[in-house]
Amino acid sequence: MTQTAERPETEQENPSKTRLVVVGNGMSGARALEEILARGGGDTFAIEVFGDEPYGNYNRILLSEVLANAAGEAVDNEDADGEDELYLNPLDWYDENGITLHAGVRIVRIDRHAKVVYGDDGSVTPYDTLVLATGSRSFFPPMEGMWASKTELTPGVFGFRSLDDATSMLAHIAGDAAQRSSTLEKEHRTAVVIGGGLLGLEAAAGLQAHGVAVHVVHPTEVLMNQQLEAEASKVLRSKLEDMGMHLHLGVKTNEILTDEGRVSGVRFTDGSDLACDMVVVTAGIRPNIGLAMVSGLETQRAIVVDDKLRSVDDDSIFVVGECAQHRGEVYGVVGPLWEQAAVLADVVTGSNPHAEYHGSRLATKLKVAGVDVAQMGVKVPERSSDEFVQFSETGRGVYQTVVIRDGTLIGATLVGDVSKVAALTQAFDSRSALPEERIKLLFDLGSAADAASAADLPDDTQICNCNGVSKGDLVACVHDGAESVSACMAATRAGKGCGSCKGLVKEVVEAALGGAGAEDPAEHYYVPGIPLDKPTLMAEIRSRGLKSVSSVFAELAPDGKDHVGSKMGLTALLRMMWPDDHVDERDGRFINDRVHANIQRDGTFSVVPRMSGGVTSPDQLRRIADVADKHEIPMVKLTGGQRIDLLGVPKEKLQEVWADLDMPSGWAYGKSFRTVKTCVGTDFCRFGLGDSTTLGIDMEERYKGIEGPAKMKLAVSGCPRNCAESMVKDVGLVAIEGGQWQIYVGGAAGATIRKGDILATVDSHDEALRITGRFLQYYRENANWLERTYDFVPRMGLDHLIGVIVDDAEGIADELDARMQETVDRYADPWATDQTEATPGQFHDALPLVPLPQVPIRTSSSREGVSS
Amino acid sequence: MSSTEEAVEARLGPVDQIPVGEGRAFLVGDEPVAVFRPRSGGLHALRAICPHRGGPLADGLVDGEVVMCPLHNHQFSLVDGSCATGADDVAAYTATEEDGELVVRLG
Incomplete structure (x- = not known):
């Protein structure tokens, strides 16, 4: 069967040809060859193929049909030639294409320095380019009774991987039975299939077609768990049972029982036995990587390759198929193999030397x-x-x-x-x-x-509920010549309020533009005035050492022009990037950040002192009351963040109010760390599991005022009753039994409602502080301007965030912690520092001497407090 | 509005009372006026009250071309007070620097 392994004729005829050697003649090896020939590789290469199965290559996917097919002729090489679709390429095909096939020769070693491969028949074959397509083999779990010798399975035990496996099974069922008496034949009619994956079920179905009673043993409750989830698997299961298949789920096989050296049954881990006369093992496959290992190629689960499907160790060696591990993935189905073969052929033949494989969607x-x-x-x-x-x-x-x-x-x-x-x-x-x-x-x-949904809305449907923009307004904007979503948003201010309608605005505009419209590059800019996304912008700022907003505009904006809608975002970015030495240009700040208070509809401001964790004292309350009296504060209100808001303070009185309060700023005005809402935790609550109040206070004291891309609202709850509503906060902590804290991120209960995702469960107060800080720093560095965590977390992906922040997969945890620490260390209370004017007229009223639309002043009625 | 009134001119003191890149409000006669001093140079004066909801334009962010009202982000041209974001236009006045002093002329 083995053909000669002497120098192939092709090479003697064309000594100038490059020598291409393919090891493995299964589906992926053959496919790679076909792709290479299709790119004219037959003219440039002298090709030799080694396959240790003594056949031409065949379609392994059809093995189950071979098994199901009562007629076993397909097994016979001669009969199969040219006719049976089982064979992808008959032996003639190799001759026709000038390929030398060494069927039945196993390559045992590669000498990468001499560039030769050694066969188990003693042959030595040189190569210029080597393709490894060694595929995979059945995995036989270690089990008593499996093996008759080191290399021979116990008679009656089968893998289901090769043509030989299928034919031996058929022989076992048909051949043996024919030679035996009818009573013995009965004994040969029960099969146990170990492993209820795809292959196992195909084997089971094939055997069942031969009238064999089939028992499938699968270690989990979910059949085909690689492909299916539990519900889907259940449906499949009931179908299979209807067809008479016996399923043993959640059961493991411990031992294969033998009688006179032949299979007589299996024993499960619970000690029970099942009599049978054949066992098919389909407990998974393992890539054939022995050759690569002894030849010094990097192997993990399979042979590690780069995007050009080359071994990472050797540019002359390509790997394709089930024995290749690409970006951590090893594929066992045909789709990816086809894609790999095409890329490999592009690179090997030079038809597209830049071709790359980037993984497959299965x-x-x-x-x-x-x-x-x-x-x-x-x-x-x-x-x-x-x-x-x-x-x-x-x-x-x-x-x-x-x-x-x-x-x-x-x-x-x-x-x-x-x-x-x-x-x-x-x-x-x-x-x-x-x-x-x-x-x-x-x-x-x-x-x-x-796409009918947006297009079908009536024109008067209000799309943006903050700014009252209708569908008709947006469509008119497009008709007036706006060519992008951002242009329509700028012109109508749709989506510029709370932002929750942006998706719908996009749909309406795109429908009006007729389909998707032009890809709007502005969507990816960090701020509209500088055509760069955040990572690029940060890299430019860093490499050019830009520390002021005006210098960023001068160097990076088109024509060096400043842009009103970009200033605030740049100010926040520079303050984050250069906590020590950014140049503080006050004109780059929004009015709130210039005067450290939140502007109200009448041009007055609200003053919210910090009250960490929502815990106050009689002394503080007295002072607040005194200030409210003295300055005739029109409204004193409790905020959602558990603090007290003094509303209606004119700008020129701010410094005085701060001084009289003698309390630090609560930052209720910035795109910044706001508050940490807490419950009473263990101090008083009879349910408390963790000291949420102390953790909340410590967290607020530590991260107070830290600026970011958007506001950050936090909460700490002392038990899963979650009275501080931790699941709907940017970062929310929940104490659970065992002294642990769950850390939720990306929650929201404002314009958008989103339940946070669990980033981590930590064991201590300190660890909770650290992980929270690390998450916030990562958010500060990577979120887009005004992107709240409820958008950021799903955009980055929870797995990614866990990887970076908890598992330190990128090795940046220490840096994040250090940069956060630097910011924390640089904190200064703005109410204290701006007791002296930072700029001329900083606190001058901007609306002099004109009666304004006043906020109606309520008279407070004293009521009994309602505790929540 | 004020454009129909006779021209009023006011000398408002040193230009330096307006930080570069910001605006400040003044009273010129009875008219509240916001004067802006963009980083790109020049002086611009607009009526100080946003025609949309009465916001204080002098508190707005400014670039070389527009001021953005701090309340609802409507933008007005510094040169002629026209609104690009759908609100009414705001009156524009003339601001100049004379011997280091800020001079605003209405009408």
């Missing part, structure tokens, strides 16, 4: 024991913001789900009815827009109704 469609199953992307929602659409009709055995993130399809599972798989696959691959009614993905996709 989509599988298959028939498991007659049940249609399709799966792509994620199985279940992974973030609280992911949309999950689920349809279940168990009577008919139909189960369908889709998972959507940020308007894009990221996963779908279809069991029983896969009629929508084509449309879903398209939406999955192209990340295209999805129908507003998500259920149309499963039942009505492709109708003309796409």
